[in-house]
Amino acid sequence: MYLLPTSEQEQILDAAKSFLTGEAPLSRLRPEHGEIGNRDHELWPQLGELGFWGLALDEAEGGLGLSVCEEYLLYREFGRHLLSLGALGLSLGARIAAKAGADVALAGLISGQTNVAIANPRGPTQLGAISWGAWHILEGEGAEWIVAWSADGAALFRAEQFKILESVVAMDSHMTLQRAELENVEPVAFVSKVQDDIRLRALTLIAAYAVGISEATRDEAVEYAKVREQFGQPIGKFQAVKHRCADMAIRAEVAYCQATYSALALDNALEDATLQVIAAKVLATDTALRNSADNIHTHGAFGFTAEADAHLFLKRSHVLDFLGGSQREQKAELLRQPSRKDYGVG
Amino acid sequence: MDLVYTKEDEIFRQEAREWLTTNAPKSAPPPEHDSAAYRAFALDWQRRQYEGGWAGVAWPKKYGGRGLSSIHQLIWQEELYRANPFSGDGHDLLFVTISHAAPTIIQRGSDEQKAFHLPRMLRGDVVWCQGFSEPNNGSDLAGLRCKAEIDGDHLVVNGSKIWTSNAHIADWQELLVRTDPAAPKHKGISWVICDMTAPGIELRPINIMTGPHHHHFNQVFYNDVRIPLSNVVGGLNNGWDVAMTTLGFERSTAGISRQLVLSVAVDRLIALAQRRFGNTLFENDELGARLAYVRAEVTAVRAMALMAISRSATRAPGSESSLARAYTAELHQRVMALAIDIIGPDAMELREEDRWLHQYLRSYSNTLAAGTSEIQRNIIGERVLGLPR
Numbered sequence: 192m193y194l195l196p197t198s199e200q201e202q203i204l205d206a207a208k209s210f211l212t213g214e215a216p217l218s219r220l221r222p223e224h225g226e227i228g229n230r231d232h233e234l235w236p237q238l239g240e241l242g243f244w245g246l247a248l249d250e251a252e253g254g255l256g257l258s259v260c261e262e263y264l265l266y267r268e269f270g271r272h273l274l275s276l277g278a279l280g281l282s283l284g285a286r287i288a289a290k291a292g293a294d295v296a297l298a299g300l301i302s303g304q305t306n307v308a309i310a311n312p313r314g315p316t317q318l319g320a321i322s323w324g325a326w327h328i329l330e331g332e333g334a335e336w337i338v339a340w341s342a343d344g345a346a347l348f349r350a351e352q353f354k355i356l357e358s359v360v361a362m363d364s365h366m367t368l369q370r371a372e373l374e375n376v377e378p379v380a381f382v383s384k385v386q387d388d389i390r391l392r393a394l395t396l397i398a399a400y401a402v403g404i405s406e407a408t409r410d411e412a413v414e415y416a417k418v419r420e421q422f423g424q425p426i427g428k429f430q431a432v433k434h435r436c437a438d439m440a441i442r443a444e445v446a447y448c449q450a451t452y453s454a455l456a457l458d459n460a461l462e463d464a465t466l467q468v469i470a471a472k473v474l475a476t477d478t479a480l481r482n483s484a485d486n487i488h489t490h491g492a493f494g495f496t497a498e499a500d501a502h503l504f505l506k507r508s509h510v511l512d513f514l515g516g517s518q519r520e521q522k523a524e525l526l527r528q529p530s531r532k533d534y535g536v537g
Numbered sequence: 538m539d540l541v542y543t544k545e546d547e548i549f550r551q552e553a554r555e556w557l558t559t560n561a562p563k564s565a566p567p568p569e570h571d572s573a574a575y576r577a578f579a580l581d582w583q584r585r586q587y588e589g590g591w592a593g594v595a596w597p598k599k600y601g602g603r604g605l606s607s608i609h610q611l612i613w614q615e616e617l618y619r620a621n622p623f624s625g626d627g628h629d630l631l632f633v634t635i636s637h638a639a640p641t642i643i644q645r646g647s648d649e650q651k652a653f654h655l656p657r658m659l660r661g662d663v664v665w666c667q668g669f670s671e672p673n674n675g676s677d678l679a680g681l682r683c684k685a686e687i688d689g690d691h692l693v694v695n696g697s698k699i700w701t702s703n704a705h706i707a708d709w710q711e712l713l714v715r716t717d718p719a720a721p722k723h724k725g726i727s728w729v730i731c732d733m734t735a736p737g738i739e740l741r742p743i744n745i746m747t748g749p750h751h752h753h754f755n756q757v758f759y760n761d762v763r764i765p766l767s768n769v770v771g772g773l774n775n776g777w778d779v780a781m782t783t784l785g786f787e788r789s790t791a792g793i794s795r796q797l798v799l800s801v802a803v804d805r806l807i808a809l810a811q812r813r814f815g816n817t818l819f820e821n822d823e824l825g826a827r828l829a830y831v832r833a834e835v836t837a838v839r840a841m842a843l844m845a846i847s848r849s850a851t852r853a854p855g856s857e858s859s860l861a862r863a864y865t866a867e868l869h870q871r872v873m874a875l876a877i878d879i880i881g882p883d884a885m886e887l888r889e890e891d892r893w894l895h896q897y898l899r900s901y902s903n904t905l906a907a908g909t910s911e912i913q914r915n916i917i918g919e920r921v922l923g924l925p926r
Contacts, residue, residue, distance in 0.1 A: 192546075192608060193539055194840070194847040200538065217896050260538045383663055413922045428925045430911070433918035437863070444860040448844045449837035470833035477830075522829030523819045530804045531836070534618040534797050 194451050196264060203261055206241060207268045215272045217500050220365050227360060228332055228367045231275035232306050239303025244281045247291075252289040253301050259392055263454035266396040267447075270403020270479075271421055273507050276366065276514075277330040279400075280307030283338045283393055287347040290387045291380035296336065296347060308334035308350065310371070311514055318346045320379060323373050328353060329510070332367040336379075340515070345389035346378035363506035389456055391464060394472040394515050398450040401475035401511050405443040408479075408486035408504050412436055426489075435489065439482045446471070446478040466528040469521050477518070479508035542608075546916040555614040556589055561620035566627030568895065569703075570751040576664060576706045579630035583661030592659045595637065600651065601659050601790055607846045611793050618797045625798030626892050628899075630703060633656050634665040638711045641728070645771035650730065654709070666707035668698040668731065668757060669780070676912050678713075679777060680723045683870065685714035685729070690766050692716070692729065694737075695758040704740055705757040707733050711896055712764075717774050726776035730768040739760040747898040748887055771828055792842040792858075795865050799835040802872055802896075807832070810879045824878060831872050856920035865915035866903035873891075873897040 196204060214234055238244065247262050248254025255261075262282065269278055284307040287293070299305040308331040316324025318341045328337060337348045353371040353402035361368035382389055413436050416427030426432045453471035456464040483505035489492040494501045512518060542550075562582055567574035586592040586595040594613050596602020605613065617624055639658050642650055657663045673858040674680045694714055704710070717725030731738075743752030743754035771779035807828060810818050818825050841861045845854065876893045878885045887894055904910040 192542055192846070193845060193850065196538060238582055325790070386848055413649045413924065416924060425925050427918070430915070432926050434911070434914040436922055436924060437914035437917035441860050441864050442924055444857075445834070445837045445841065448840040451538065452837075452840035452843065455538055459540050461540075466832075467836065470836040473830065473833045516722055519822070519826070522826050525829040526807060526819060526825060527875070531839075533802065534615050534800060535621070 194448070194455070200261060200264055203246075203257075204264050204319075207243070207265050210237070210241065211246050211268055211274070212274045215274055217273065217503070220273060220375070220500070220503055222497050227273050227364055231366045232277055232333065234274075235260040235277070235281060235303030235306070237303075238278075239301060242269065242511065244285050245301040246282075248289050248301070249403050253297065253376070253398045254285075254289070258458045259395060260454050260458050262392075263395060263450065266399035267403040267406075270400035271407040273365070273503055274406075275330055276309060276400075276510070277306055277334070279393065279396055280309050280330065280334070280336070280338050282396065283307075283309075283340070283345065283389060284347055284389070286389060286392070287338060287345050287380050287382050290382045290389075291347070293347065293380035294451075296379065300336070304417060305336060306330070307336040307338055309514070310339035310348070310353065310373075312341075313325060313370070316341065316373075318343055318378070320377055321375050322346060322348075322378055323375050325326050325373050326353065326373065328355070328369040328371045329514075330367055331355070331369045331371075333476050340390040340393050342384065344381055344383040346382075346395070347380040348376070348378050350374075352376045352378070361510075363503075363510050365503065366507075366510065388457075388464075390515070391468045394468050394530050395450070395454050395457055397511050397514055398446075398453060398471040398475040399466070401472075401479040401508065402443070402446050402450045404479040404508055404511075405446050406483045408482040409436070409439040409443045411500065412482075412486045412489040414441055419491075426473065432489065435485055440483050442478040446475040463528070463531045466525065466531065469525050469528070472515070472520050473518060473525065476508065476512040478510060480505070483508045544610065546608060549605075550612045550616060553591075553613050554619065556591060557616050557620035560585055560589055561617055563621060563623075565623035565892065566630075567751055568889070569628055569630075570748070572703075572706050572752065575627075575630055580640045580661040580664070583631055583635075583659075587660050590662070593639070595613065595636070596639065596655075596659070597643065600655050607793075607849055611842065611846060614794050614797055616875060618801060621860070622801050625794065626896070630706075631661075632752075633667050633702075633711070635665065637667065638665045638709070639785055641711065641779060642730075642770060644782050645728075645779050647767070647770075649767065650770060654730070663708040664703065664706055665709045665711060666701055666733070668701055668704075668710045668712035670698065670700045672697060672699050672756070676909055677858045679726070681713055681715060681726065683712075683714050685716050685727065685764070687716075688763075691763045692727075692766060692769070694729075694731070694764060696759055696764040698757045698759075699754070700743075701755045701757050702753055704733065704757050705742065705752065709733060710757075713776050713780060716776075720774065723777045725774055726780075727771045727773050728776040728779040729764055730770060731762070731764055735762050735764065745899075746901065747895050774912055792838065792845055792861050792865065795869070796835065796838040796842045799838055799865070799869060799872060802876075803828070803832050803835045806872070806876055806879055809876075812877065813881065824875075827871075827875050828879075831868070831875060834868050835872070838868065841865075856916050859908075859913045859916045859921065862908075863910055863917065866910060866913075869903050873900040 242255045245254030246257050250256040288296040309329040310326040313327050314325035334350050341345050356370040358369045416432050419426050452473040453467040456467035487501040491500050566578050593602030594605045598604040671681050685692040685694045691727050712729050713732040716727040737760040739758040741756040742752045745753040
């Protein structure tokens with residue numbers, strides 16, 4: 192039982208950190224470079240060369256043969272850099288293709304030579320041999336593939352299988368967003384929950400990304416509180432500010448610990464993995480939202496401007512919150528889970 | 538990152554489970570205000586653990602303990618809760634004795650102190666209480682004023698201590714006194730072993746808010762109380778340093794049983810809510826959402842305990858343990874407040890057999906005892922995040 196990264200895992204993390212620091216600094220999203228959408232898809236082939244899109248696939252499938260734990264650590268870093276959620280499309284798309292034997296797609300996905308969007312329900316939907324419903328498409332601009340998941344399983348579609356109704360400016364305007372419909376379509380690949388619970392993997396990686404945001408916003412607020420002076424002293428000296436930073440640190444620690452454990456629970460196929468993963472998703476997205484809000488507030492009026500990074504974290508956190516089921520649905524599922532088995536039940 | 542338990546861990550779990558299944562208490566500890574029964578229960582359980590060779594799981598073997606790693610302490614606690622899920626429904630009278638005073642004496646005590654006190658503690662002969670806080674010094678512990686002057690080979694103590702839990706059923710006390718009023722405040726304190734039967738000690742009972750006549754705290758008055766100089770632990774005027782030793786000890790394992798208390802409580806609340814509201818609970822947005830959220834939170838407390846154990850494999854626990862402390866104290870209060878809303882109007886009835894109400898009222902002390910939540914946040918802000926003092 193050891194929840195910290197091993198030295199091999201640290202090496203992967205270091206590679207990811209140094210790549211992202213160089214190629215995906217937060218400054219790429221500032222107004223002077225500002226635009227609708229983002230250019231992160233230009234990084235996908237390089238991240239593919241590092242092996243990141245097939246990190247948790249078997250070597251026979253063209254992956255590195257590692258586990259969801261390494262993916263978890265990677266997505267925590269992605270969150271810190273607000274990397275496009277097209278990354279999640281690639282990781283999940285490659286997994287669906289590999290597990291369903293959809294060789295037409297697999298090589299392009301693992302190498303990051305293609306773009307994958309995410310479809311998220313915005314009304315009644317169904318996924319399976321016959322798939323239908325009303326969806327949002329995230330990062331659909333220029334995407335060749337679209338992934339979606341539900342309680343039943345996960346599906347990979349060709350982008351043109353969706354009927355795009357409207358392109359809208361997203362609240363998180365560094366991401367592209369469309370309304371779309373599926374009309375009784377058969378996906379290119381479908382992996383049922385029994386075969387491989389890709390939904391739980393998706394939720395784990397979303398939680399990891401949200402942990403990254405929770406920690407990055409904590410660090411931004413603390414750094415600002417150390418240097419910003421008012422009344423002749425750093426504002427971090429005031430207990431009202433200091434204690435808010437402490438609250439951010441407490442929440443980030445809670446989310447980090449639970450998300451870490453949930454990755455391990457999934458990797459070990461523990462009986463209570465669903466409970467663990469949903470707990471992580473609920474806590475981590477809630478923490479990302481709350482820490483993002485506190486980070487805006489700690490930065491004062493500057494935090495309210497587009498020139499600060501603070502609003503970017505908030506907006507991405509809202510996307511994570513809606514992605515893969517609302518908090519309300521997830522909380523109901525959490526209550527329906529049986530008790531954990533690590534202690535007696537009285 | 539892994540969840541692999543060693544063969545040795547698994548064997549230990551099996552042994553612990555077998556012994557606890559037959560020997561663990563079958564009920565919750567009696568309520569604290571039933572002092573005599575509370576003391577008898579705690580000492581009896583300690584004695585049984587001693588006779589079975591399980592006492593002092595965290596103590597070094599040299600002093601009669603099991604010398605268990607923190608992972609084995611976790612397993613021990615999990616198996617205790619499996620054998621008796623009511624374990625967390627009361628308070629652990631011997632916490633100060635076994636997990637506070639004893640580790641201090643083990644680390645800083647003289648050979649004579651160890652030889653006399655440790656076996657009595659381990660066997661379940663004695664109860665210790667803590668004499669740290671004073672009427673004018675709570676959060677600012679180092680400013681304490683209760684004074685002790687040297688007279689021959691004795692210290693003569695005058696002053697008072699307050700919020701002393703269970704002093705009325707304790708045999709010994711870990712007492713902090715000012716032995717050098719001229720020195721800077723952290724340098725003039727001594728940690729001494731005080732015999733609670735010594736002449737000159739008087740107690741004023743202080744009832745707590747859990748119910749009428751619920752005696753828990755005491756103010757302790759010392760009028761020319763003579764304590765042998767040989768009862769000083771860790772040397773005269775080193776008391777602050779000695780007290781900090783124990784604080785570190787308390788931090789490393791405190792989260793282990795708290796996560797079990799909370800997890801059991803939330804499982805029971807979900808069952809209680811389902812009995813009262815049926816499956817409409819899932820549609821009851823307010824209560825259902827709060828229950829679901831605390832379920833996620835108590836699950837995370839276990840992950841935090843495992844993380845703390847993982848971290849302790851490479852270094853001693855530091856200030857970051859305040860993160861979990863501040864969190865669990867407040868979470869416990871949220872869980873208990875939720876119980877009142879789930880019980881509904883019957884929560885106005887204070888019944889002896891209903892532990893929810895008692896635990897709810899008792900939880901108000903969580904953010905006060907052993908460092909208020911404000912002190913915890915100062916520690917996090919300054920020592921974990923590096924914000925200016």
